[in-house]
Amino acid sequence: MSAMLLNKEKWPEFIGKLTGKNLWAPKLEGEAMRFAPVAEDEVPELTDGNTRIPPKNIVFPQTETMYRFQLGDFEMKEPELKEEMILLGIRPCDARAMVIVDKLFSWDVDDPYYLKRRELVTLVGLACSEPGLNCFCTSLGGGPASTEGLDLLMVDLGDSYLLETITPKGEALVSEVSELLIEADTEKIKMKKKMVSESEGKIKRSVDHKGIPEGLPGLWEDPLWKSVSASCLGCGTCTYLCPTCHCFDIQDETEGFEARRCRMWDSCMFEEYTLHTSGHNPRPTRRERTRNRINHKYNYYVDKFDVIACVGCGRCINLCPVNIDIVEILRQVKEAL
Amino acid sequence: MDLEQLRKTAAEVVVREDVKYLIGWKQGSYGYRVAPVFVEDASGAAELLFSPLCTANLATYLTLVEKTPLPRGQEADKRKVALLVKGCDSRAVTQLIVEHGINRDQVIVVGCPCPGVVDTEKLAEKYPEQGKPAEVEWNGENFVLLCDDKETELPRDQFLAEKCRLCRHPNPVISDITVGEPVEPWTLADDNGVEEIEGKNLEERQAYWEEQFSKCIRCYSCRNVCPLCYCQDCILDRLNPTWVNRAVNFSENTAFNIARAFHLAGRCIECGECERVCPANIPLGKLNRKMAREVRDKYGFEPGVDPEAEPFQASFKPDDPEDFIL
Ligand code: SF4
Ligand code: SF4
Ligand code: SF4
Numbered sequence A: 001m002s003a004m005l006l007n008k009e010k011w012p013e014f015i016g017k018l019t020g021k022n023l024w025a026p027k028l029e030g031e032a033m034r035f036a037p038v039a040e041d042e043v044p045e046l047t048d049g050n051t052r053i054p055p056k057n058i059v060f061p062q063t064e065t066m067y068r069f070q071l072g073d074f075e076m077k078e079p080e081l082k083e084e085m086i087l088l089g090i091r092p093c094d095a096r097a098m099v100i101v102d103k104l105f106s107w108d109v110d111d112p113y114y115l116k117r118r119e120l121v122t123l124v125g126l127a128c129s130e131p132g133l134n135c136f137c138t139s140l141g142g143g144p145a146s147t148e149g150l151d152l153l154m155v156d157l158g159d160s161y162l163l164e165t166i167t168p169k170g171e172a173l174v175s176e177v178s179e180l181l182i183e184a185d186t187e188k189i190k191m192k193k194k195m196v197s198e199s200e201g202k203i204k205r206s207v208d209h210k211g212i213p214e215g216l217p218g219l220w221e222d223p224l225w226k227s228v229s230a231s232c233l234g235c236g237t238c239t240y241l242c243p244t245c246h247c248f249d250i251q252d253e254t255e256g257f258e259a260r261r262c263r264m265w266d267s268c269m270f271e272e273y274t275l276h277t278s279g280h281n282p283r284p285t286r287r288e289r290t291r292n293r294i295n296h297k298y299n300y301y302v303d304k305f306d307v308i309a310c311v312g313c314g315r316c317i318n319l320c321p322v323n324i325d326i327v328e329i330l331r332q333v334k335e336a337l
Numbered sequence B: 001m002d003l004e005q006l007r008k009t010a011a012e013v014v015v016r017e018d019v020k021y022l023i024g025w026k027q028g029s030y031g032y033r034v035a036p037v038f039v040e041d042a043s044g045a046a047e048l049l050f051s052p053l054c055t056a057n058l059a060t061y062l063t064l065v066e067k068t069p070l071p072r073g074q075e076a077d078k079r080k081v082a083l084l085v086k087g088c089d090s091r092a093v094t095q096l097i098v099e100h101g102i103n104r105d106q107v108i109v110v111g112c113p114c115p116g117v118v119d120t121e122k123l124a125e126k127y128p129e130q131g132k133p134a135e136v137e138w139n140g141e142n143f144v145l146l147c148d149d150k151e152t153e154l155p156r157d158q159f160l161a162e163k164c165r166l167c168r169h170p171n172p173v174i175s176d177i178t179v180g181e182p183v184e185p186w187t188l189a190d191d192n193g194v195e196e197i198e199g200k201n202l203e204e205r206q207a208y209w210e211e212q213f214s215k216c217i218r219c220y221s222c223r224n225v226c227p228l229c230y231c232q233d234c235i236l237d238r239l240n241p242t243w244v245n246r247a248v249n250f251s252e253n254t255a256f257n258i259a260r261a262f263h264l265a266g267r268c269i270e271c272g273e274c275e276r277v278c279p280a281n282i283p284l285g286k287l288n289r290k291m292a293r294e295v296r297d298k299y300g301f302e303p304g305v306d307p308e309a310e311p312f313q314a315s316f317k318p319d320d321p322e323d324f325i326l
């Protein structure tokens, strides 16, 4: 690991060196920020706050073409994934989320699409100096400067960025821009520590999850599920915008004689998610679906992969149209234990 | 608004034997959020709230009830549902009655005359949301933000929600019990809310909507929150045949958004909920408002104001204009 310093005056040059390399950065579209490709002559500004749409679609696209075929012909054409990319300004929680989701996609069978994309992407993180209102990453093993999953971490020190390399991919990126960087001295490292602890102090929400994974099965029939889900609309917001949600459906789509098999995001909050062909639905109401969302994150995933499948990014809280708040649900769960 | 009176009325309604529950608003978990609440007993009524933050249209819950098969020997709960409504929300209830989506005698409408709600996004832009829930009140002319023991007056013309700027029915058009005094309908904004779109030529419109629809993530929040999107068998969920592919791209997103706009023509009551909930900030209000303007100007029809009306899309008159038919 090395720590280098990039003076902000050199920012446009730094970006200039990366734009030819399929660089993506947060971009404001309307009022909704999401990751978008950076054009050749564009210099993105990194602002406070996380993207509204998580970067998970970079490695797990909302619609992934698995292969194409012609109707009446059995030859399948698989798309070739080979273009490397750089994701600049990903927040620590979203990088941690990828590490969590990796476990699923490399579990019983290796998922070639996901894993290939993961291999091709370099994650350049940005430590959070102004955590959002509903961030609670520190409760779940992360933090505003957590490096888990990142190749390189940038820390905003006012007039410069501190660049900490974490993996060989990060080293490689730094070596390509090395003439713009200088070695960071202990003073700067101290500044970083101060900024990080201040930032942690700004996180207002927290979840005490001790006992929750083991306790959830015992609360299966608890009345709390009905009350916390009563107003739920059963939309895709909380799951589609969650960086760790990874459910998908596979469907064939045709256009004339062209056909393709795609994998697309699905959501356990949708009614048809568990609908059987017989018409029976084992999760018939939003009560069961909400219970599943919480259990999947805070119980099943822990059981299987030994980690909570929530990184505390707060998106599901920020964007639920009816103020269903996972921190509040977990508080009630804890109370009911 | 006299909250005491609201809570007292609600408590009286909810204890009635023929009432299942009352749906209202309560303070949310932080910032400017307000959450829908299902009140089942008199004590629950103490949580109820009616303030300029109560934007949500609760009428959607009338049709969102999941009907699961009843265990053998169990009778269906046929009790009524009581509902707090603002002016716009009451239009949704009326429209549902017109369409036979609900039975008039199954709902108790508790009308809350509404002086207009705030645009919480604009509010949060100027006064960032905080962890602690804040309150906003009406003070006659304007809104007042109560936060950290501080009172800040919010000029009405700056913070009024777009849907309210164009609202013609601030007093509930239908109600069994009214809480509070009727409000004086205000002078409407002199634009029609879609001038920006109407000023564009065909190519510009195409480009505009292409950009907007490309952002859609197909979370279906807009559909699910809409009180008038309640088809049991929605065209979007159909797999056999698949009318709209699940793939997320401009073409399918457009098919979805246009299908929804057409299905709501002459039915949308302009409550603005779809636009409020869209996580991609797609200006859905413009789309639905444009359709509503067309229906009103061409056919002189306004949905959700008369429970005795015939549904627009099912009513043909020989002199209906058909100049758009090629
Ligand atoms: S975002 Fe809210 S309303 Fe939508 S499914 Fe999730 S909890 Fe329910
Ligand atoms: S469950 Fe909510 S807070 Fe947790 S990772 Fe998902 S969106 Fe973020
Ligand atoms: S949850 Fe933590 S890492 Fe994520 S945006 Fe908030 S402060 Fe940053």
Ligand code: SF4
Pocket (backbone or CB within 6 Å): B215, B216, B217, B218, B219, B220, B221, B222, B223, B274, B277, B278, B279, B280, B281, B282, B284
């Ligand atoms: S709410 Fe917005 S993003 Fe979601 S489906 Fe509707 S238009 Fe698309």
Ligand code: SF4
Pocket (backbone or CB within 6 Å): B222, B225, B226, B227, B228, B229, B264, B267, B268, B269, B270, B271, B272, B273, B274, B275, B288
């Ligand atoms: S389309 Fe939008 S504005 Fe119209 S009734 Fe539905 S939610 Fe309200």
